[in-house]
Amino acid sequence: MSSKFVSYEERAKRHPSSAARSLLETIVRKRSNLCVSVDVTAKADFLDIIDVVGPYVCLVKTHVDIIEDFDSSLIATLQELSKKHDFLIFEDRKFADIGNTVALQYSSGVHKIASWSHITNAHPVPGPSIITGLASVGKPLGRGLLLLAEMSTKGSLAKGVYTEEAVQMARAHRDFVIGFIAQRSMNAVGKSSTDTGDEDDFLVLTPGVGLDVKGDAMGQQYRTPEEVLNDGSDVIIVGRGIYGKGPTVDIQSVQVQAERYRAAGWSAYEKRLQL
Numbered sequence: 256m257s258s259k260f261v262s263y264e265e266r267a268k269r270h271p272s273s274a275a276r277s278l279l280e281t282i283v284r285k286r287s288n289l290c291v292s293v294d295v296t297a298k299a300d301f302l303d304i305i306d307v308v309g310p311y312v313c314l315v316k317t318h319v320d321i322i323e324d325f326d327s328s329l330i331a332t333l334q335e336l337s338k339k340h341d342f343l344i345f346e347d348r349k350f351a352d353i354g355n356t357v358a359l360q361y362s363s364g365v366h367k368i369a370s371w372s373h374i375t376n377a378h379p380v381p382g383p384s385i386i387t388g389l390a391s392v393g394k395p396l397g398r399g400l401l402l403l404a405e406m407s408t409k410g411s412l413a414k415g416v417y418t419e420e421a422v423q424m425a426r427a428h429r430d431f432v433i434g435f436i437a438q439r440s441m442n443a444v445g446k447s448s449t450d451t452g453d454e455d456d457f458l459v460l461t462p463g464v465g466l467d468v469k470g471d472a473m474g475q476q477y478r479t480p481e482e483v484l485n486d487g488s489d490v491i492i493v494g495r496g497i498y499g500k501g502p503t504v505d506i507q508s509v510q511v512q513a514e515r516y517r518a519a520g521w522s523a524y525e526k527r528l529q530l
């Protein structure tokens with residue numbers, strides 16, 4: 256029986272983008288479609304969590320601008336951990352400015368994101384120039400970009416025509432845009448059922464994933480790995496569900512939760528191949 260979903264392995268073989276292929280190959284090698292979002296403010300916690308979740312993830316998502324004691328040694332250690340545990344790095348920078356400004360924010364400043372982050376993301380709100388600005392820095396380095404086509408929060412404005420336009424922008428820049436932050440597959444968005452054009456294979460990375468709670472006090476909304484995989488998501492992004500909500504990090508529990516979410520994401524993937 257052939258599934259309506261194609262396996263990661265098959266997609267890795269034929270994906271035109273090397274950044275997308277790298278992520279798909281990592282997913283297959285590690286049997287993990289889990290991305291852990293490490294949103295903590297102390298460098299020591301940040302690196303401890305990554306060292307512990309490393310074996311269970313295909314991707315580590317960062318917000319480097321929230322780290323209080325950031326210095327360049329943090330990036331060097333992050334890169335060592337990425338090699339040690341075989342995962343890629345995604346700085347969740349959510350660029351949203353004119354092309355010239357985002358190119359500078361991506362390449363320069365304290366964080367020099369393009370030099371170490373395999374994948375980053377941008378809001379499509381400024382229009383296609385945000386892609387050309389970021390591509391001028393990221394493409395020569397073999398980086399990949401995700402557009403925020405939808406968000407996980409209550410009352411998000413990223414819907415309807417906005418989402419459709421984001422997908423059209425991505426189709427026009429397939430050489431750099433590898434996919435979306437979204438809640439479902441975007442491949443068919445804006446296409447009629449009789450469309451015989453190019454088959455898209457955009458990756459979909461989905462935040463707002465939790466097994467125990469449905470939301471937080473600030474508008475976040477959670478769905479289960481199975482729900483998002485069945486809607487066509489490829490990678491689950493999990494933050495507090497893994498590293499907890501308390502002021503201190505319980506590193507043993509982080510390991511248990513990372514394996515729990517890895518297993519949940521992978522079994523949801525294996526189930527959908529039967530659909």
Ligand code: S5P
Nearest residue numbers: 292405406407408462463475493494495
């Ligand atoms: O729509 C979105 C897009 C993103 S990238 N909703 C999100 O929650 N995110 C990010 O995913 C958010 O910035 C945070 O880093 C992570 C979710 O964290 P959690 O603790 O709620 O799992």
